Structure formats: structure tokens, C-alpha cells
Amino acid sequence: MFSKKLKEGSYRAVLILNEEKGIELPFNFDVKYKGKKPTIIIKNADERIVVNEITIKGDSVNFKMPVFDTEFKTVFVNDNLEGLWINNYKTANNKIKFKATYGETNRFPFVPGKANPYFEGRWETTFSPNTKDSTKAIGIFHHIEQTDYVTGTFLTETGDYRYLEGMKNGNKLYLSCFDGSHAFLFIAELKNETLSGMFYSGATWQEPWEAKLNEKFELANADEITFLKNKDEKLNFSFPDLNKKLISLSDKKFENKPVIIQVMGSWCPNCMDESRYLADVYNKYKNEGLEIIALAFEKSTGFEKSKSQLLRLKKKLNIEYDILITQKVGKDKASETLSALNKIVAFPTTLFLNKKHQVVKINTGFSGPATGKAYEKFKEDTEALIKNLLKE
DSSP states (O other): OOOOOOOSEEEEEEEEEETTTTEEEEEEEEEEEETTEEEEEEEETTEEEEEOEEEEETTEEEEEOSSSSEEEEEEEETTEEEEEEEETTOSSSOEEEEEEEETOOOSSSOOOOSOOOTTOEEEEEEESTTSTTOEEEEEEEEEGGGSSEEEEEEEETTEEOOOEEEEEETTEEEEEEESSSOEEEEEEEEETTEEEEEEEETTTEEEEEEEEEOTTOOOOOTTTSSOBSSTTOOOOOEEEBTTSOEEETTSGGGTTSOEEEEEEOTTOHHHHHHHHHHHHHHHHHGGGTOEEEEEEOOSOSOHHHHHHHHHHHHHHHTOOSEEEEOOOOSHHHHHHHTTTBSOOOSSSEEEEEOTTOOEEEEEESOOOGGGTHHHHHHHHHHHHHHHHHHHO
């Protein structure tokens, strides 16, 4: 069978969230070749996601996202692609229509007007305002080189919304992100100094949000959300690593060493960002005695399925520290596993233990590289803590 060739160059892609209402989530990608092998590079602001698990047979083009268990099944339509994005973590409503148009580079279909960067800054944000499910966040938006093109993210008490990209059009703000797990679309209008609009996540979730400029607004301290119920109680767990070897905090390997315990999952984009950071931290401080243990709470209780996903994460991020498979799913099971804590409210949650394995700090969520200053401060504080724990 003769297979068509994926054309090298730029594409504008859309996930069709609601066909009747014409709601589309756009993102951009490039196709590049190394020899005869194509690579897809998905772009969200400063993020570049390299996709190389690509299969082309006849008119079919299928590709798997790195790290996350999602994939595209498409066909050629001239130089373009049409098909489905399939989220294998979900059993229902797990397919969204997808189109990619060759040669288009704009993310949103607007012509940028005269620069008026009034979305620049830090916005006190409320999701689902005036409801019992209302939550707070900080929107951080930046106009690129004083143009209508905008990047940004939202910081919440349980993590950030990673790399958002879009533009200002009139008095409206459009932002989107697609990273293989997150499929986010934000649309809002500025009236009387208040941004108000809708947030779409995939094809099944939407909620209103509103925001006002407020440089002084702060969220709850991420170090105070999860805590030890009894400050003298020590953690205790035993789970198999990827080779089925049982690992416990009481093993000789961890004796008289500070340990970071990462409560995570390979399906979690914030966990991916933190794992990338912790992989670097481990390489930097392992010879001084630092140890890191990841407790993985996957979407499956099956060992082999969990192992397969965690191996992809480990390979992609060059993780050398221990990853243990709990064969448990969700925050409730994580709370049961670490019953010395009041609760686990987010993935990731990260515990810092001294050489006596006493908990000295617990951080909920992760402010990743898309958050800019928040990420730099987290890194600075974390490495200062690690150096102190190694000295004790």
C-alpha cells in the first residue's frame, strides 16, 4: 500500500468541543523531518511537545502523545488532517473531533489590531462565582512585545494551568492549551474592569469565571493545606517499584538521608512538570545523600498498565529516582495510604523529610515553569531547604 507523506511545515489544529455552538479549541504544531521520519512539535506559548510515535499507513495518520495515554487517529484530506483525539483515561465521552489545516499559523482566527496591552498583569480570579463550588485563582497574563498576542496561566491552590496562549481581540480575551492531557479553552470579555467568560475543559466540562486586576491578591499558602495530624508521627509505606521490588522508607538505602516523597501520577500534567524538576534536583544532590521516592497513583489499579505508563514518563524525563506503583487510584486512596496526614487534596503533593524521616514541609500542588516568578521562587525555596536538610 502506498502511504502519503505528512507535509513538512506549520499547521493550525482545532478540537471541536461543541459542533452545534461552533466552539473550537485551537492549537498549533509543526511537522519536521529527520531523514524520512516525521516529528510533530505541538506549541503552547514557550512549551514545545515533541511527538515521535507516528504511524502512517495509506491515508491514515495515527500518533500517540508522549507521557500521557492519549492519541490521535486521523486521515489525510489533501494536505490537511481530520479525525479524532482519543483520551484513553476515560471510558465515556473520550473522543473529540479534530482537524488540522496545513499552512495556517494563527492560533485564533483574528487579525491583531493596534496594541493595547490591557490584559497585562495579575488578576484575582473566581471560577464558578456565587456557587458552592466557587474556587479562587490568580490569572497571570502577558502581552508579547506589547502586541495583541497573549500568553499566561492560572495559579490555583492545587497547581497551575500550565502554558496558555492566545490573543486579545477587541475587548475579548482568548486563550487555549493542548498538551495531551489538558484541553483548555478560555474566552472572556472585559466590561467595567471585570473579565467574565467561560472556561472549557475537553468536550464535557465548562464553567463561568470572572477576574479583576489585583496585584496584591494571594492564594492560601501551599505549605499549609496538607499537614501531619500528629507532628511526631512518622510515615510508613511499602510498595513495589517498576521491577516489582518492594521498597520501604525503612530500607537501608534511605537510612540517615533526607527524603522527598512525591505523591503523583503519570496522567497529571502538573506532576510531569514537577517530575522534570525533581529529576534535575536528584541528579544535582544524590551524591550528597538526597533521596526521592515517587508514590504513583495511576488511573488503573493494574500493575502492568501502570508500569507501562510510568516507564514512558521515566524515559521521557530521564527520572533516576525510585517510582513505586501503589495500585491505588485517586486522592481518597492517597489520603488512606498516607493516613498520618489530614488529607491529600491535589496531585502532586510533595513531602520533605529530614534525615530522621520527620516531615518538615508539605507542599500542595506545583507552580510550574509557566508561572514564571512563582516557579523561580519555588525552586529557590526548595533548594535552600534541601541544602539545609543535607547539612543537618
